[in-house]
Amino acid sequence: MAESSDMVQRLAALSRAARQEQFLDVIARDEAEARLRRHLHPVPAGVETVGLGAARGRVLAEDVLAPVDVPGFDRASVDGFAVRAADIAGATPEAPAALRLNTEILTPGILPEQDVAKGVASVIATGGMLPRGADAVVMVEDTEVRTGPDDAPVVEIRRPAFAGRSVAAAGSDIARGETVLRQGSLLTSREIGMLAAVGLGDVPVWRRPRVAILSTGDEIVTPGAPIRAGQVYDSNAAVLAAATEELGGEPVRFGIVADDEAALSAALDRALAACDLVVLSGGTSKGAGDLAHRAVARLTDPGIIVHGVALKPGKPLCLAVSGGRLVAILPGFPTSAIFTFHAFVAPVIAGLAGRRAIRQGRVAATLPLRITSERGRTEYVMVSLMQTPDGGLTAYPTAKGSGAVTSFAQADGFFAIPAATEAVAAGTAVEVTLIDQDVEPADLIVIGSHCVGLDLLIGYLEREGIRVKALNVGSSGGLGAARRGECDIAGIHLMDPQTGRYNVPFLTEALTLVPGYRRLQGVVFRRDDARFAPCPTAEAAVAAALADASCLMVNRNAGSGTRILIDRLLEGNHPPGYGYQAKSHNGAAVAVVQRRADWGVAIETVARQYGLGFLPLQDEQYDFVVPLARRERPAVRRFIALLQDPATRRQLEAMGFTISAEAADAAQ
Ligand SMILES: Nc1nc2c(c(=O)[nH]1)N[C@H]1C(S)=C(S)[C@@H](COP(=O)(O)OP(=O)(O)OC[C@H]3O[C@@H](n4cnc5c(N)ncnc54)[C@H](O)[C@@H]3O)O[C@H]1N2
Ligand code: MOO
Numbered sequence: 001m002a003e004s005s006d007m008v009q010r011l012a013a014l015s016r017a018a019r020q021e022q023f024l025d026v027i028a029r030d031e032a033e034a035r036l037r038r039h040l041h042p043v044p045a046g047v048e049t050v051g052l053g054a055a056r057g058r059v060l061a062e063d064v065l066a067p068v069d070v071p072g073f074d075r076a077s078v079d080g081f082a083v084r085a086a087d088i089a090g091a092t093p094e095a096p097a098a099l100r101l102n103t104e105i106l107t108p109g110i111l112p113e114q115d116v117a118k119g120v121a122s123v124i125a126t127g128g129m130l131p132r133g134a135d136a137v138v139m140v141e142d143t144e145v146r147t148g149p150d151d152a153p154v155v156e157i158r159r160p161a162f163a164g165r166s167v168a169a170a171g172s173d174i175a176r177g178e179t180v181l182r183q184g185s186l187l188t189s190r191e192i193g194m195l196a197a198v199g200l201g202d203v204p205v206w207r208r209p210r211v212a213i214l215s216t217g218d219e220i221v222t223p224g225a226p227i228r229a230g231q232v233y234d235s236n237a238a239v240l241a242a243a244t245e246e247l248g249g250e251p252v253r254f255g256i257v258a259d260d261e262a263a264l265s266a267a268l269d270r271a272l273a274a275c276d277l278v279v280l281s282g283g284t285s286k287g288a289g290d291l292a293h294r295a296v297a298r299l300t301d302p303g304i305i306v307h308g309v310a311l312k313p314g315k316p317l318c319l320a321v322s323g324g325r326l327v328a329i330l331p332g333f334p335t336s337a338i339f340t341f342h343a344f345v346a347p348v349i350a351g352l353a354g355r356r357a358i359r360q361g362r363v364a365a366t367l368p369l370r371i372t373s374e375r376g377r378t379e380y381v382m383v384s385l386m387q388t389p390d391g392g393l394t395a396y397p398t399a400k401g402s403g404a405v406t407s408f409a410q411a412d413g414f415f416a417i418p419a420a421t422e423a424v425a426a427g428t429a430v431e432v433t434l435i436d437q438d439v440e441p442a443d444l445i446v447i448g449s450h451c452v453g454l455d456l457l458i459g460y461l462e463r464e465g466i467r468v469k470a471l472n473v474g475s476s477g478g479l480g481a482a483r484r485g486e487c488d489i490a491g492i493h494l495m496d497p498q499t500g501r502y503n504v505p506f507l508t509e510a511l512t513l514v515p516g517y518r519r520l521q522g523v524v525f526r527r528d529d530a531r532f533a534p535c536p537t538a539e540a541a542v543a544a545a546l547a548d549a550s551c552l553m554v555n556r557n558a559g560s561g562t563r564i565l566i567d568r569l570l571e572g573n574h575p576p577g578y579g580y581q582a583k584s585h586n587g588a589a590v591a592v593v594q595r596r597a598d599w600g601v602a603i604e605t606v607a608r609q610y611g612l613g614f615l616p617l618q619d620e621q622y623d624f625v626v627p628l629a630r631r632e633r634p635a636v637r638r639f640i641a642l643l644q645d646p647a648t649r650r651q652l653e654a655m656g657f658t659i660s661a662e663a664a665d666a667a668q
Contacts, residue, residue, distance in 0.1 A: 042351030209352035212271035248353035282332030313402030448478020502621035554597035
């Protein structure tokens with residue numbers, strides 16, 4: 001009886017979850033922003049004074065007027081002689097002007113006592129105060145000192161100077177009474193230098209808004225702690241805290257709160273009592289685990305104002321206002337969390353911090369491939385910007401989705417696809433909003449299949465000061481990019497099923513191949529799996545797997561070199577697990593380690609990394625495709641030279657790679 005009522009409850013929870021009934025009202029982004037503006041008027045909470053040493057990152061609470069002139073006096077900007085310009089008019093090397101010298105030497109800090117009268121000059125050093133009567137300074141290089149008729153020193157000047165030459169006038173840098181900095185300025189090293197130059201030892205700044213940061217979820221683990229299968233490191237809290245500081249706020253970490261409504265409510269109350277704004281992440285989309293939402297639902301005055309926005313990433317965003325304070329529940333997905341933070345929460349923190357509006361830069365770019373988009377939501381596509389040979393930009397979708405942390409972290413910017421658009425054609429011009437202020441142009445663009453050997457080479461280049469941008473999109477993706485001329489180098493390992501040859505059959509006239517190295521592919525399995533223990537070869541292992549209906553495989557994605565190999569190996573068989581496609585060697589290995597599969601195909605380096613059993617299958621050739629038009633670029637030439645360097649080869653061999661015969665020939 002107890003059991004069946006438990007079952008009924010569980011079914012009810014499941015059906016609630018399935019219906020996603022918490023999305024009462026999915027609204028447009030504009031409407032969500034309008035509601036936020038209607039309910040929240042963020043202004044700074046007060047002023048405090050801090051010393052210059054503690055001022056970096058703070059926001060100025062008042063305009064600062066210069067209390068002094070900078071420089072405070074007319075001073076020489078070169079080492080030489082202070083003169084009257086009129087005395088040296090027309091001076092030339094052949095007919096120099098001769099001036100008597102005063103006896104004082106005007107180094108910085110000395111107050112001049114002798115006037116520069118007509119026909120007279122004073123020795124002056126850079127930074128020295130200009131004496132009365134002088135109106136210009138002549139560089140020592142244009143002069144010669146000799147003894148005059150009465151044994152007094154005379155300076156001969158070989159060049160004329162206009163009045164004011166080599167003199168920095170008092171107040172010419174900053175004039176007394178001038179507004180040096182305005183209220184709302186973020187104090188960086190540059191602003192702090194100006195404050196110090198006008199003699200201010202401390203400055204009025206806005207009190208920093210205190211931003212409570214909470215992560216929710218039983219699976220979330222603090223970075224630094226050990227992790228079990230199924231658990232996830234808390235990246236959201238770290239990125240939200242750092243982003244809060246960048247905006248001028250003070251993050252207050254409330255840690256990870258378990259999926260427990262009472263604990264969540266208590267943490268929320270503490271956060272609201274101590275802070276100006278509360279940011280939670282996780283637990284806002286699914287019905288059954290929507291505890292964060294339920295804890296926030298208790299808030300009144302007015303409570304929840306938005307739950308569900310028609311955008312991607314960020315649909316389950318929940319915004320509440322209570323007693324003039326914002327409580328935001330960001331989606332748990334890392335890219336969704338940071339994207340919605342910047343879109344909705346950052347402007348509120350900036351307002352509370354007293355910052356002026358933060359403008360993001362935009363650049364025009366071209367989309368290199370067709371992409372599809374879900375109808376009904378404005379989709380923000382994270383992109384990596386690559387320079388094209390004609391000086392334009394290509395916006396390469398990073399395509400890892402909102403659940404990945406790298407989608408946002410490694411993107412240069414994003415562009416929007418309107419809610420009603422289902423596909424954007426290749427070649428479409430897009431306007432990319434930059435995440436950082438500038439696009440860093442790369443010296444070398446590498447797109448294609450990921451390989452730890454390639455990582456080693458990129459590391460060397462970066463250390464030499466060559467900026468490399470690498471995008472891991474798989475072999476076929478890299479080949480496509482090379483064909484379109486979008487990259488300098490594409491790392492690929494594609495086998496032509498007809499000939500069994502690697503990479504070469506895929507070249508076009510506009511592409512050339514730089515031979516790389518071989519990686520040993522094989523069948524991987526858990527060492528304690530008795531089914532594979534007696535197998536002497538990879539073929540025997542596959543036969544053993546095919547003979548056991550309970551033996552699950554992990555496949556590789558179509559288009560990958562390994563998939564072609566697997567299909568050849570299976571000779572048309574589709575054993576259980578065939579539909580389960582890992583996207584990388586590591587992905588396949590993890591599936592076997594975690595028992596979601598029993599066998600798969602991966603390279604030896606990876607099998608070793610995960611402690612898996614390995615039976616060699618065949619060598620796989622990993623090469624570098626280079627568009628001919630880019631072959632002679634300095635960074636490409638350096639890459640090739642590095643690949644042929646015996647020291648690099650030894651390193652690659654130590655990692656388990658075999659330098660291919662062609663590569664060895666090329667190096668001769
Ligand atoms: N059937 C549906 N499923 C989902 C929908 C939907 O409409 N129907 N929406 C999807 C969308 S869109 C998003 S975004 C996610 C967000 O879900 P939640 O906000 O409820 O987040 P969780 O379920 O708690 O976690 C999602 C994911 O993120 C990981 N996570 C959570 N917190 C952190 C953290 N602090 N640091 C790093 N990673 C974190 C968590 O482990 C999960 O993997 O829902 C979709 N589902
Ligand atoms: O809104 Mo979710 O953020 O699409 O991934």
